[in-house]
Amino acid sequence: MKAARIHRHGPPESLVFEEVPSQVPGKGEVLVSVHASAVNFPDTLIIENKYQFKPELPFSPGGEVAGTIKAVGEGVTGFAAGDRVIAVCGWGGYAEEVLTTVDKLVRLPEGIDMEAAAALVITYGTSHYALKDRAAIQPGETLLVLGAAGGTGISAIELGKLMGARVIAAASTDEKLALCRASGADETINYATEDLRERVKALTGGRGVDVVYDPVGGHYAEPALRSMAWRGRYLVIGFTAGEIPKLPLNLVLLKGCSIVGVFYGGFSKAEPARYDAFMQELVGWLADGSLRPTITARYPLERAAEALRVVADRRATGKIMLTTSLGRGD
Template sequence: MKAVVVEQYAPIDQIELKEIYPPVMEPGQLRILVEATGIGFVDGLKIEGRYQTKDPLPFIPGTEFAGIVSEAPGRPGGYQPGMRVMGMTRSGALAEEIVVNPEAVYPLPDGIAPEVAASFRANYLTALYALSARAMLCAGEQLLVLGAAGGTGIAAIQVGKLLGARVIAAASTLEKREFALAHGADAAIDYTQAGWRDTFKELTGGHGADVIFDPVGGEISVQTFRSIAWRGRHLVVGFAAGAIPALPFNLPLLKGGALLGVDLAQIPVREPDVQKRLMSQLTGWLADGQLKPVVGRVFALEDFRDAFRTMQTRGALGKMVVRIAK
């Protein structure tokens, strides 16, 4: 089978597409023919060996995928050949086949394209877990989304609207702000401009942000926390800007604010029942059309490097997807 193989941690230009043997199945596992794979910021860090945990070499990158069950001896988890699924795993999805435990996949509702499914689970589960289970976002509250045009940011906008919040998108270019507005944001601001906090204050009628969804990090995180409402919640989702901010502890004291961490990898381990409930809610929204995931650009497997380059330029709108099956 064809697969992207990381033999040494390196920039994406040095990573190759290779012909390798299909993965071996263990009892109780499923073999999936991969149709599409989502490319996230974490995937790029893993390839370069810069993520907080390292995958043992060699490895196949890619954590989020959609595909068709091809082998299911004993029908583990109730799955059988021919069923369409979407899934998440530690690695291995940038390949024509992947072997996973049944807990790693979820049945795909009818009518959902593989590209949509492959860009769905990580971003939207992160957004719903952060906004609902962690921040307990309430209808009518003010939600500020940083990095609003990225895959996770767009998911937070859409989920925030479904939860009844007023959503303000923060993005650095006009194109990104228009993209965020087109996908549900009520207003948008340019956080690179001096005085953006005054603009934000006007947009909220002096109230500030009840909840801040922050996958960016860096200095903007500290500036944003200064605009938090009384008893506001700041969700730490990631550090796409590259720098981990240091928050002066007097700010939470003065604002009555809370800093809440969001780590998607911890949810199935520490809160499996919560994950099951949230995935049921998400797939319900997906099936009835309330939620329409945003796919950015779709690339052929042979062009996987371009998918990573586009994602890493921070110029990406939505999530990048690699189409595996023809």
């Protein structure tokens, strides 16, 4: 089988597309034939050895795929060859096959598009957990999404609307903001040309926002915190800007607000039963059409380095997908 692998840590151009032996599942393992693999920001970190998980070289990046089970190992129950699944594998997904364990699988009902399924877990799962659990967002509350045109940002817009929130999307270009509006945002802010804090004040009548969803970090964090309403919740998702902000805690005191960490991977391990319930709700929304992941670009697996470069340069909007020959029907 073919895979895009990293032999030495480095930028996306370090990926090598090569033939590798097909693996045989061991005890408790499952071999999945990949139809589609999502490209996510953590993939840019793991190949440079900057992520919290550090797989042994050589390896393929790619934390979530959708496909069909090719083979199961000893002791595997509840899944069989031919089953349609999402695999939340952590890495290994930029390949025609990925070996994983049963606890990383989500059953995929018939009729759900494989690409949409592969786009579901990391971005939508993170945003679902962030908004429902960590923020406990309520209908009628106002949600500010930073970096709103990226994969996580779009998922936060869609889920925020699904949960009844008024959504303000902030991004750096009018083109990106058009995508945010198409995804359901009620209001938009171009923080390259507008003052974020003043614009939030105008859009909320001076009250501020109830929830901030921040996957960006950097210098927009403090003005977003200053834009919080009383009892607001500031969700720390990640730091795609590269800079971890140092926030003045007197603002937290004066606003009676909370800064809340969102670590979806930690949640899946610490609360597996709840994680599974959340995942089933997401899959249900995908099945009934309540969620429609915004896939803006598709690359064949052999062009994985190009796709990853777009994400590394922060040029991606929505979700970028890698497709295998199986997924394309070649």
